[in-house]
Amino acid sequence: MSHNDNVHMLHMHEQLVAGLLGVESWQDAVIRALLYEHRTLSVQPYNVTVAEFIDRISMLRNNLGGSGLKDEGLVVPREQGAEGRVTDNILAGDKDSLSYPRTPKEILRIIYGGGDEHVPGGFYPKGASGRIVKYYLKTT
Numbered sequence: 001m002s003h004n005d006n007v008h009m010l011h012m013h014e015q016l017v018a019g020l021l022g023v024e025s026w027q028d029a030v031i032r033a034l035l036y037e038h039r040t041l042s043v044q045p046y047n048v049t050v051a052e053f054i055d056r057i058s059m060l061r062n063n064l065g066g067s068g069l070k071d072e073g074l075v076v077p078r079e080q081g082a083e084g085r086v087t088d089n090i091l092a093g094d095k096d097s098l099s100y101p102r103t104p105k106e107i108l109r110i111i112y113g114g115g116d117e118h119v120p121g122g123f124y125p126k127g128a129s130g131r132i133v134k135y136y137l138k139t140t
Helices: 003-037 050-065 104-112 131-139
Strands: none
Touching: 050 104, 104 131
16 A cells, blocks of 8 residues: 555544544433433343443443543542542543543454454454454554
């Protein structure tokens, strides 16, 4: 691939990520708001609250991503909450209310469900096969 092809691929990647980020952020906020409303209800047959269930999903995503804290539950300690002031956590973000960045490698580790960006599984049992994933995996 030439330098111009690489630049073009990077630009396409940035546009795709920006578009997906907007849609995913909106969807995430709506879903988390609904979950927050029901945070004290019990999830059967697991016998945990909705808030505890979401905490466990967040821990799993953090573990699979392998890059520390980038996902949070619906309720957090005040010092971890937005600007160190709140415990309600509809929009997961850092102390300045900015979203946590994820690399393509981290995203693949999570959606494949095994913590390895090269081993398909989870949501993509046959692996992701788009141009961006193929380009990323070829260059890493």
